[in-house]
Amino acid sequence: MYWKTLRGTRIGGPWALLGICVALMIIMLAAYRLDRLLYASYLQEVRSTTYSELLEVRESFESVLHSQSLVLRELSTFIGENPDISQKEFSARVSSIRGVEDIVRSIAAAPDMIITLVHPLEGNRGALGLDYRTNSEQYPTVKRMFMTGKEMITGPVNLAQGGSGLILRAPVYLPKLEVSSDDIADEAEQQFWGVASLVLDYQKFLAKAGFTKAEERYDLFIDISGQSPDDEGTFVYGKQALLGDDTVKLQFDFEFENWVLHATTKGGWPETYPDRWMQRTIITAAALTLMLTFIYVLWLSEKRKQAEALLNRGVGALSDGFVMFDEHDRLIMSNEKYREIYGFPESLLKPGTHLRQFLNAGLELQSKSHGHARETDWMKHRLASFDSTVPAENEQYLLDGRVIKVSDHQLENGSYVGLRVDITELVQAKKAAEAANDAKTDFMGLLSHELRTPLTVILGVARIIQNARLMPASKKLLAVHDDEKASSAETLGLANEVFDQLSSMMDRLIKSGEHLLFLVNEMLDVAKVESGSMVVEPTQCAVADIVEPVIDQLRTLSHEKGLEFEVLQDAGTVFADVVRSRQILFNLIGNAIKFTEVGFVRLKIRSEEGMVIFIVQDSGPGIPEEDLKNIFEIFYQVDSTATRRAGGTGMGLAIAQSLANLQNGSLTVSSTVGVGSCFKLSLPEAI
Template identity: 30%
Template sequence: MIDSVKNYLASKSFLLMAVIVIGSVSGIGYTIIKLDRDSHLASVKRDVENGLYATAEQVQQRFFETVLTAKRIENILSISGGAVDTQVVNIVTKLQKDSPTIVAVALAPGLEVTHSFPLSDDETAIGLKYWQVPEQMASVARAYRGQSAVVDGPLSLLGGEMGYILRYPVFLPLPDRDRDRFWGIISIAIRADSLFSSERHDFGDASKYLFELNEIPASGVPVATAGNGNQSWRFEPVVVDFSMLGNRWQALARPTAGWPSYSPQSSYLVAFSLFSAVVLLVVLSAYRRLALKKDDAHALLAEAVGCISEGFIAFDDKERLMIVNQKYLDYHANIADLVVPGMTMDELVRIAATHQAAPFVPEDREAWIADRMENFRNPGESFLQQISDDLWLKVTEAKTPHGYTVGIWTDVSAEKHAQGVAEAADREKTDFLNNVSHELRTPLTVIFGRATFMRNSERLPQSKKLTKAISADGPPTPAVTTAINKYQDFISEQGAGIADSAQHMIRLVEDLLDWTKVARGKLELDMQLLQLDELAASVVEDLQPNAEAKGLDLSYAGDSSAEAMADKVRLKQILYNLINNAIKFTDKGSIHLEMTRENGQIVFNVTDTGHGISEENLERVFQRFQQVDGSMSRKSGGLGLGLAISEQLAALHGGTLSLTSKIGRGSTFTLKMPSSERADQGSEGAGQTSITIENVA
């Protein structure tokens, strides 16, 4: 029943967490999408606003140029006394040719149109009296009263298209009066769509933008707004105010379809939000499955522990009791009611020391507790613990990788009783073995000590006495001498074989020790100024016998003045390893050690004519316990530590060790290390020294 309630609550909690996760991700996603939309919308509006400013400047420039043309016409009329002559016609014709956006130009002296250009299109306008057309007379009156140009529009032109008309009042000077005489009006009509196209925005294209250019009346309230009257945010226009010909104008624009509801990235953000929700649900589901598995595993563990026929107890990394089975409680019946999960090991040990038969006098109680806790915190071998007179338990404790401590308590009372029976007989056997060991130890020690003399058997006093005794009656026969020499050689060869094997083992052990020191950073160098030429030559001389044994030529060439701060023993070790490696893997040909100075560095090159190494194995040779042939049956023995140690020693000297090689053509190991200041300041033309020891085989 309790398990069913727990499972029910767990499933409800999971559903609640899933709802919270989906709601949180949805809220965060919506907020991010809205912020992205608002940012994109603001960017689009700024772009349209910049376009409106550009368009406003363009409109101002267009009407300013038109006013200048009207002024030129006024000047000609002033000269001609108000008569429209060919100069005026030429100016108007040129204006319309240079500005195709100008629909018509009308001259109306006395407010009656007498000339209209082009004549072929606007002959119907001739004779028009402005005072008879109220919708046009208003702007004409404003131009007259203000004695300055005004722009009227937007309005429908004669051709049916929308446009704007510049009304320019003409005042001609009177010779005999102080003020000018009103001549009439120059009207210049311009198509609206030609005014509103800019480099980035074509506000004249109704399929893209809804655009309006209106004059702000004296009341300050615009006469119209772009759009269809819908005041939602998607249809609110961008508004730009500007001045033109002494009046305030307002440009309004918005996309025909309204402002974008989402940014181009919205689909990706929605997809990311959905993906995040799915991922979180998957993670939550996986976590729930893990929790269920953990509960199942815990239940399985508890049941399995309960079925163990031995006592089992486990503590966490804080030494708190986690699990204990019934068998353990049966073994400790006197304190079973006091053993509860969560208590510490120290509390349990003190309870056991107080309530159970203890293997100590009361004065030793604290010492026993401290010893028991030490064994618990640092478990080692199993030990016995007496619970009562007839109950002995073997305690086996161990630490888990996570710091937990588990203990197995096994009843060994029967074995303990049998042990008591066998101890008496065992004592007699033990005494006998002790005596035998004592008697054998002395002769074995003597045998080991004398075996060390076998390598040089001819130097043993007994060998010398034997030779002297044989020679007492005269020189021995050749057969006797040969037999004695062969006997001594045999003994020496056996000793030499033992010594060589021991030397090989010592070398392997030294490599292991060196590698351990290098890996742990415990290797210290004894740095001193060294004459490298002498050191390198001595290494070549020492290894010459090894090269001769394989029929190889080992040679050396170096710089006699080269010096460097280095550890003599370790530098020789590097060179020994490189040359020995070359000898090991070269069957015929030669090995050459060369030392040079390059760019403030000492460079050692060990070149052989051996097997060579493939490119993919060049780095492998410097790895510990590695050889190109890694099989157990490889031709050359060794642990594969020599080159790895050499590379580390080179690094400790501030240098590098590298390899170049070609299959079938040999290899070159290059050791580079800093030269000393003394060597860098050496005189030019320093002498070169070389050693070449040819193979005599």
């Protein structure tokens, strides 16, 4: 399962696998060391227990030997004072000595190295007459004792009276002899009498000293310093092989020799500790738990990295600027869009960069537009917006004309996030919508005026004609008709006057109707343009078929205003819709005549790179530069007052450009205020 998890979360990479292997080795080594520590702890506990228990054995051993050594010393002193002691006196003296243990088999005395005194006599007669000098087993110890003058212990030895025993021997000396001299101080010398010995039953001694019971649990060996395996007649106990082992050592408190007790548990120290399998199972379980925990931590770390990477990719994919600071005002993360908005260098957008560095960089931009006098106020305002718990939203106007919406929100832990949205297009669209709405309002006002004017004329003329009898000329005609004296010539003249007046009113009616029809057609064309239902039918035709009808209609108008109307034609045929092309030229030339008070209106036609170019120039007031980009928009008017004064709705240019585009052509404008304007219509040349 964990391997699938590793593969699924992509933590099976080389470094992760190396980390897992290293962790596994460390855990295995730690588990092994823990197992060895448990064994060492148990072994130390066993050694401590062994030492404690053998302390009692050593104390008991020393106690028995010391007590019997005192008995032997007391007897040696008595014999030294009574060298000619008899068997009876010897037995009586031995019986009177206090402290003789029940493990003592016999006590003997050997004047001149030959045993002649023994107690009890019964059972020990076999020892009488033993000459130490001829006993190869016991003589080396006796000889060493004689040379050192100290007590010696021998054992186990085969006793002459049978069995084995532990023999304590002490040298017996006669009292010191005094030597008199006038020149030399008193001197004393001791005379060797013999040997006093005390025989302990070997097995009973071991039992009383605790060795027999200790041997059930321990391997024991008593090492005597200076003793070699070949020495005869010395004390030997235990397994000499223990000398090469790591044993527990206890020092005996003997004056005559340096004894050391060596001990191990039976068969040697234990190679393992109790419940080792249970302990190893626990260690293994703990190691597995640690390993799985380590893998889980790696998994969490990888998931965290994946989440961070996903977050970074998501933040980087945002079309808006994103920035996040911690509670200490240090950068956590940001995206590329944030850097692009403000033009910050990449070195500034490193995690850990303080907020003030960003504000200082932004301050350089602000100071260019507001001046250094407002730097402090601007810095305070920005810091306050970040410290506030209330979400802050405002707009920043950058030097390049962009408008940035700033939204800063503080989080619960004191950190905060910020969004930077470029709303330049939205602001421009809003302004354009407001301008369009204003233009539409002006247009509706103008349109209502333009519609009311012809309708008023039509209705007025219609009412007059409806009441034609009330006209002055009609009244005169009727009066003459009733007068019998009136001549026919007079009557005919009055009738013609009535007809002329009616004809004049009908002319006004027709012009108003045509103007009203023109307005309706313009509105219909606008509706078709907005809905995309405007249809053109381009055909191959002569340029003159398009231009001449327009010139014929508008030349009279230009002459009435005293304008010079010039036409320069240098093109043959064009592939265009004749009617719609005339409509475009009629609008362009008509506008030039309407808005030009003095000077000229010129139409130039030429062929250029497969296109026929119609150029309409005038010497009118010109169009301001800020209005040139909007002049072809529906409902847009450069000056509604001038439009109303000159006549028209202001929809013509929008319709004209749409008609040009539908014919795979174009309509552009250039203008200089006070000099005039130039409109350029391009239509495909006929092949």
